[in-house]
Amino acid sequence: MQASVNERELVLDMLLQITRDGEYSHIVIKNVLDKYQYLDKRERAFITRVVNGTLERMIEIDYIINQFSKVKVNKMKPVIRTILRSSVYQMKYMDSVPDSAICNEAVKLAGKRGFVNLKGFVNGVLRNIGRNLDKISYPDEKDQEAFISIKYSLPEWMVKQWLKVYDEETVKMIGKAFMEEKPLTVRFDEHKIKKAELISILEKEGVTAGEVPEIPCALYLSGYDHLSALPSFCEGLYQVQDLSSMQVALWSEVKAGDQVLDVCAAPGGKAIHIAELLNGTGHVEARDLTEYKVALIRDNIERSGLTNINAVCQDAAIYDPHKKETADIVIADLPCSGLGVLGKKPDLRYKMNEKTEADLVELQKKILSVVKDYVKPGGKLLYSTCTIHREENEGNVEWFLKEYPEFELVKEKQMIPGRDAGDGFYIAILKRVNHE
Incomplete structure (x- = not known):
């Protein structure tokens, strides 16, 4: 008992x-x-x-x-x-x-x-x-910052920062989106299992699975108690991943035989997704800073059953000469303020502040200036964050292109909670056009 x-x-x-x-x-x-x-x-x-x-x-x-x-x-x-x-x-x-x-x-x-x-x-x-x-009285709507801060429980400094970049309606939409209950999203390997088959397995386990029109390899899951109790999860039939972060592998346009390096990979969702898209060819090396994080990646690789991917403990901010110009694609999904995922991690709104944000911008620049050297001529650097803070996103890419003219911007997108499916997320593809 x-x-x-x-x-x-x-x-x-x-x-x-x-x-x-x-x-x-x-x-x-x-x-x-x-x-x-x-x-x-x-x-x-x-x-x-x-x-x-x-x-x-x-x-x-x-x-x-x-x-x-x-x-x-x-x-x-x-x-x-x-x-x-x-x-x-x-x-x-x-x-x-x-x-x-x-x-x-x-x-x-x-x-x-x-x-x-x-x-x-x-x-x-x-x-x-x-x-x-x-009968509770709220701040007057004319006092934009105070009203949005109280109504959506966002720190005033954050509201002020967003209002400089987005209009009032967009900031309210973001605040509202963070409060909404959302189903879990998972990604499955279309080479390994057909969507209809997976949905039927999940339904037998009592899970409600919904399709995601814009991403064929994704499903919405709801109605389960806890994932680790589902045989389908333990067998590695799918990985938990947000829709926004799935875009990284889809945008990479990885092709058979590519060598891929993911420099801040834990828990490994993007790296595993790319390894799946390589369909048994090429190789993905997934790195992270601590043994704890690398163990998370290894767990997920093991569940996935993939053999064209491995995990390595390595600090992305320290140059590794062995990797110079060896990667067709470098994934740099870097440590960030996380302001795009407040819906999943509500406490981040109290942990983050402007000083930490500014420090993160500098760390991102440092890592980008190291890992750019791993990209082969003609290869791609994919920069991504799970934030909607302009300095960490478009601001850093503008800086990077000025510093390193051998790269050009292919495309970029800022995903906004409430407007786009999934978390607040930023992706930019930078191509190495010439040698120097």
């Missing part, structure tokens, strides 16, 4: 790990769901939804709490602040639980965590919010 688990207590601990201890939300959620695999689907869904939802809406939630509490959110004890945040999220965005039950559970949890003297405070704030939820 498994010990029973208090879902709300798990949620509290997970949110503390993320907001107080700085751990990544997707890793915390995965670790907890792996540890408590015996929980039923409903409990797992509740835990995931409250953790992700609280993070996704945290700026708005804090704004609401501050209207009803004498003690401001940033002055509260982390445990109390976290209990209030997840409770307000449930009150505002989850109809399945009555407000009174949410209040009672929050008060009990405060007591259980040693804050008996603050039970009255928690009760008072939550009951007051519950009574007034539909």
